[in-house]
Amino acid sequence: MASISRRRFLQVGAAALSTTLGRNVGWTFQPPGERPPRAPEVTVLNPRCRVPVSLIIDDSTCLVNLAHFAMPQFAEVWPNRAEYQKPWRQFPREIPDAFVQKFMAWCGENGVKGKYSVVPYPACVGWLDCDLPGWSHQELERSLRIVREEIMPHWDIHPEMVTHTWVINTKTGRPYEERSQRFMENWGWSEGRSAEELTEYIAYALNILKNAGLRCEGITTPGGFGSRARPQLSIATLEACRDVFQVEIPHYFRDVFTGAESVAPRVENASGLEGPEPRCVVSIIGCTGDWFGGWDGDTPGSPDKFITPDLASGRMVEVITREEPAVMVCHWPGMFFNGRELGFQILQEVVKRLHARFENLIWMNLSEIARYWAAKELTSIAIAGQQVAFTAPFACPGFTIELSGKLQKVPEFSHESQRVVFQEVSGWRNLRPGTFFQKNQGDKDRYVFCFDLPKGKSSITLG
Known part of the structure; x- marks a missing residue:
């Protein structure tokens, strides 16, 4: 060798x-x-x-x-x-x-x-x-x-x-x-x-x-x-x-x-x-x-x-x-x-x-x-205002997260100079990269996002 x-x-x-x-x-x-570090408001699913x-x-x-x-x-x-x-x-x-x-x-x-x-x-x-x-x-x-x-x-x-x-x-x-x-x-x-x-x-x-x-x-x-x-x-x-x-x-x-x-x-x-x-x-x-x-x-x-x-x-x-x-x-x-x-x-x-x-x-x-598990455990996730920031040592297709918040506009995913608008779907059965759906739990709004996580820095803008 x-x-x-x-x-x-x-x-x-x-x-x-x-x-x-x-x-x-x-x-x-x-x-x-x-x-x-990992923002406690975000759960990787x-x-x-x-x-x-x-x-x-x-x-x-x-x-x-x-x-x-x-x-x-x-x-x-x-x-x-x-x-x-x-x-x-x-x-x-x-x-x-x-x-x-x-x-x-x-x-x-x-x-x-x-x-x-x-x-x-x-x-x-x-x-x-x-x-x-x-x-x-x-x-x-x-x-x-x-x-x-x-x-x-x-x-x-x-x-x-x-x-x-x-x-x-x-x-x-x-x-x-x-x-x-x-x-x-x-x-x-x-x-x-x-x-x-x-x-x-x-x-x-x-x-x-x-x-x-x-x-x-x-x-x-x-x-x-x-x-x-x-x-x-x-x-x-x-x-x-x-x-x-x-x-x-x-x-x-x-x-x-x-x-x-x-x-x-x-x-x-x-x-x-x-x-x-x-x-x-x-x-x-x-x-x-x-x-x-x-x-x-x-x-x-x-x-x-x-x-x-x-x-x-x-x-x-x-x-x-x-x-x-x-x-x-x-x-x-x-x-x-x-x-x-x-x-x-x-x-x-x-x-x-x-x-x-x-x-x-x-x-x-x-x-x-x-x-998937390497990305799940090793990706840094931070929240600042209406932005969720990711720093990923490894790329991962179909990365899926859940977070709480209020959407003020259609959420977007950003990586380098690219910006992609998420499409809303009715639930998990229709979930695929580039989509999200809302989960209503009491007084809190919770959202599930699915996207292809790139290596390096990327973000989701909620509002």
């Missing part, structure tokens, strides 16, 4: 880690970094007053059925665990591209978006930027072309580290000789690693996908990768994604919460908000277990845990009702389910029920969610 300035790296790492000193920082929280929903697909890659190849490697480390003693030889070695295309075509028809992992060196079978033994080079190139042309336009692509099994020595490109949990990506290797070491490893994975023609704005951690090195993981994601792909707002998927805790994205390590190079990284939180088909493609799930047949309850109903991003989690072998496609059928039923129950959903991929 291109070299990262060690001085710059140590400055970022020291600043972030020092934020944790003297605090009782929980294992789910990383250093938030800078936060700008969900985009267009809708609740983001998304789908995280783990353990996916080109052609390789990771469950078939990874299970014996997991069993080598944990020979007494029943989950690794399944008849993996009977699992198909391939998840065919025909299923990928069928799945993505249905997602396109139903608006489903999210994240699709592409493991760069899946279970040490072969390198996606070179050759995949067991498949011809033409088959690999066709599979990569499907990812580029049919998945990337609407889905984020993530490496799920290098192999999802054995740790690779980045100097040799080979697995380390020791075969223990300490040298498994899923378990002990990341514990005690510095941010610089994790950055090198993550960048190694990103560069393989870059060589294969895939762009990534974030990463997914395999299993327990980074679970005991969370501040370092946050910094490493920020540095590696910016270094390899010059990503403006890197993000990562590490955690799933299925209890009462918030599942809102965490904007971490924010710095330089008033300068020319603002920085942050966003942790995206999954809100469900894999209740589709399991990581092994052999664990039947049910749509009812997501949303019940009467549409009244279930985990997705719970999270959507409290208006937090509802990000479902699945594994690609479980979607395919050894050719029976059981996980896919469950997803189809879940989406059907969600669309029947809710009008206020907006499907977003993870980079879109990350951008």
Whole structure:
């Protein structure tokens, strides 16, 4: 990878880690970094007053059925665990591209978006930027072309580290000789690693996908990768994604919460908000277990845990009702389910029920969610008279705010020399960028505005 300035790296790492000193920082929280002033009269709402929903697909890659190849490697480390003693030889070695295309075509028809992992060196079978033994080079190139042309336009692509099994020595490109949990990506290797070491490893994975023609704005951690090195993981994601792909707002998927805790994205390590190079990284939180088909493609799930047949309850109903991003989690072998496609059928039923129950959903991929939350938390908002002023380190489409006041004329949005008159609409269902509507609450007039927030300074004039 291109070299990262060690001085710059140590400055970022020291600043972030020092934020944790003297605090009782929980294992789910990383250093938030800078936060700008915010007028208390203004509330940033969900985009267009809708609740983001998304789908995280783990353990996916080109052609390789990771469950078939990874299970014996997991069993080598944990020979007494029943989950690794399944008849993996009977699992198909391939998840065919025909299923990928069928799945993505249905997602396109139903608006489903999210994240699709592409493991760069899946279970040490072969390198996606070179050759995949067991498949011809033409088959690999066709599979990569499907990812580029049919998945990337609407889905984020993530490496799920290098192999999802054995740790690779980045100097040799080979697995380390020791075969223990300490040298498994899923378990002990990341514990005690510095941010610089994790950055090198993550960048190694990103560069393989870059060589294969895939762009990534974030990463997914395999299993327990980074679970005991969370501040370092946050910094490493920020540095590696910016270094390899010059990503403006890197993000990562590490955690799933299925209890009462918030599942809102965490904007971490924010710095330089008033300068020319603002920085942050966003942790995206999954809100469900894999209740589709399991990581092994052999664990039947049910749509009812997501949303019940009467549409009244279930985990997705719970999270959507409290208006937090509802990000479902699945594994690609479980979607395919050894050719029976059981996980896919469950997803189809879940989406059907969600669309029947809710009008206020907006499907977003993870980079879109990350951008919105970065803008939501890091944009400075001030009120002076009849003007609401914004200073945004990052641009954001569909930025939506609520404020109180009295309109003396049709409100206008200003940025540099441009002035745009807002159009009034009847309510949230018609809300789109450049529009607003009035909410009457007792004696107070409240207004909701939606606009494309530009980077830098802009304002809304109310009167």
